[in-house]
Amino acid sequence: MGRAVFVCLLAILSFWSASVVRAEDDYKYYTWTITYGTSSPLGLPQQVILINGQFPGPTLVSVTNENIILNVVNKLDQPFLLTWNGIKQRKNSWQDGVLGTNCPIPPNGNYTYKFQTKDQIGSYTYFPSTLMHRAAGGFGALNVYSRSVIPVPYAKPAGDFSLLIGDWFKTSHKGLQQILDSGKALPFPDGILINGQGRSSFGGDQGKTYMFRVSNIGLSTSFNFRIQGHKLKLVEVEGSHVLQNMYDSLDIHVGQSVTLLVTLDQAPKDYYIVASTRFTQTVLTATGVLHYTNSRVPVSGPIPAGPTNEVGWSMDQARSYRWNLTSNAARPNPQGSFHYGKITTSRTIVLANSAPIINGKQRYAVNGVSYINSDTPLKLADYFNIPGVFTINSIQSSPSGSGASLATSVMGTSHHDFIEVVFQNNENTMQSWHLDGYDFWVVGFGAGQWTQDSRKTYNLVDALTRHTTQVTL
Numbered sequence: 001m002g003r004a005v006f007v008c009l010l011a012i013l014s015f016w017s018a019s020v021v022r023a024e025d026d027y028k029y030y031t032w033t034i035t036y037g038t039s040s041p042l043g044l045p046q047q048v049i050l051i052n053g054q055f056p057g058p059t060l061v062s063v064t065n066e067n068i069i070l071n072v073v074n075k076l077d078q079p080f081l082l083t084w085n086g087i088k089q090r091k092n093s094w095q096d097g098v099l100g101t102n103c104p105i106p107p108n109g110n111y112t113y114k115f116q117t118k119d120q121i122g123s124y125t126y127f128p129s130t131l132m133h134r135a136a137g138g139f140g141a142l143n144v145y146s147r148s149v150i151p152v153p154y155a156k157p158a159g160d161f162s163l164l165i166g167d168w169f170k171t172s173h174k175g176l177q178q179i180l181d182s183g184k185a186l187p188f189p190d191g192i193l194i195n196g197q198g199r200s201s202f203g204g205d206q207g208k209t210y211m212f213r214v215s216n217i218g219l220s221t222s223f224n225f226r227i228q229g230h231k232l233k234l235v236e237v238e239g240s241h242v243l244q245n246m247y248d249s250l251d252i253h254v255g256q257s258v259t260l261l262v263t264l265d266q267a268p269k270d271y272y273i274v275a276s277t278r279f280t281q282t283v284l285t286a287t288g289v290l291h292y293t294n295s296r297v298p299v300s301g302p303i304p305a306g307p308t309n310e311v312g313w314s315m316d317q318a319r320s321y322r323w324n325l326t327s328n329a330a331r332p333n334p335q336g337s338f339h340y341g342k343i344t345t346s347r348t349i350v351l352a353n354s355a356p357i358i359n360g361k362q363r364y365a366v367n368g369v370s371y372i373n374s375d376t377p378l379k380l381a382d383y384f385n386i387p388g389v390f391t392i393n394s395i396q397s398s399p400s401g402s403g404a405s406l407a408t409s410v411m412g413t414s415h416h417d418f419i420e421v422v423f424q425n426n427e428n429t430m431q432s433w434h435l436d437g438y439d440f441w442v443v444g445f446g447a448g449q450w451t452q453d454s455r456k457t458y459n460l461v462d463a464l465t466r467h468t469t470q471v472t473l
Helices: 173-181 311-319 378-383 452-457
Strands: 003-010 027-039 046-051 060-063 067-074 082-085 110-116 122-128 140-145 159-168 191-194 201-204 209-216 223-227 232-237 249-252 257-263 270-277 285-292 347-354 369-371 405-407 418-425 431-434 440-447 468-471
Touching: 060 067, 082 110, 122 209, 122 232, 122 257, 140 159, 140 209, 159 223, 159 270, 191 270, 191 285, 201 209, 209 249, 223 232, 232 249, 249 257, 249 311, 311 440, 418 431, 418 468, 440 452
Parallel strands: 027 067, 060 140, 159 209, 201 285, 347 418, 369 405
Antiparallel strands: 003 418, 003 440, 027 046, 067 110, 082 122, 122 140, 159 191, 209 257, 223 249, 223 270, 232 257, 270 285, 431 468
8 A cells, every 4th residue: 555745845946046155154164085995884894985084974064054165076986976965955956966966076086065054953964876875885964053143942962973874785885786777676784884883882971961863874774763761852853943752762764864862861871772674574773872971881681672564653753743833943033934834835746656667677766757867967958958868847747657667857847836745655665755955844644545635634834844754655
């Protein structure tokens, strides 16, 4: 049975706009060199992708409205790009770092990204968007802090930890690419990593509260996150301050990030930090350690169990995430002052994913069209009116049920359209849908096929905005 998630999007087609960063806020300058290296994340040496010699890459720290000038030097033997997962690219989509808008950086070449964390706060990530480089590393945390003049709806924590968690393969990124190119599906992952390791440790003082920024940096697998004996207070999701509910554990799907506050209010000892796969026949688990500084007792007891295949439980948890309408965001005004629920949508787009066989090979498609990259980035083709690169509306705005095909699919909309988008998942796997350089209101989740009656279940009051949503199996 398929499931659907319902999304509202505001003012799309900044994709086709052009501008430059003109703000006079602070500037930060970086140079990152991308190389191969060797690491043993699962106990055996394998090739990984390093940034300035680090795996995972360095944490990129910014404050609201800062300008980032970041020169990437590619020393790999393949073209390479980085994308800034969740950073809004307002009228500068060519800085987003994906093949649709950027030419890849050739071997021994470099490219300077220029973007601004305009009106943003929160926990984000960056990672490679080219080929299967993400399976080898090149990823890191991207944290945007609020300006000092803008209060946040919680006390300043005693410490701040970034946890990059994701599935990992012993097969090299080139080997995984060959598997996909041969028309086969990816194999099941070999393990789960926390910050590129099988086990990481995080320490703090008893009685104090610490921030945990947790992101799913993997390729294909959702995970459940929990800390033995401790409650998780959810305070922010991909730039949205949320109502501060307490959870025993949280599901985090591919591409998603959450910010948690954890108070060290238990007896002074060490506790398990656990991430385990969701919706998989074989459950993979990674553990870390939460270490009290006055602890003399190592972790002990069974690893806390988490949910495995409870789809309804996961959906109900997602519905419990609500926008905090009374808190400040990156600007000093309540987040509910501009209300999405009172705007009339101009059109509805239904996007249904599928896994067809085309020309004897396993492909993945949306509305029956399996995307193929063009040699020329779509942004350049549009700006210079280069013919033959793509055709507007080469993908329909709803599934037709006709046979699958290959195309450089582009769907046209109008500037300032307010769009209702339905993600329809008819496959037996969890899906993550992401909007590069933008975000959307996730207004509902449902089972089966979407109908117009589904709108009766929409949350038009306090749905949060985010850049990646899951669509359950």
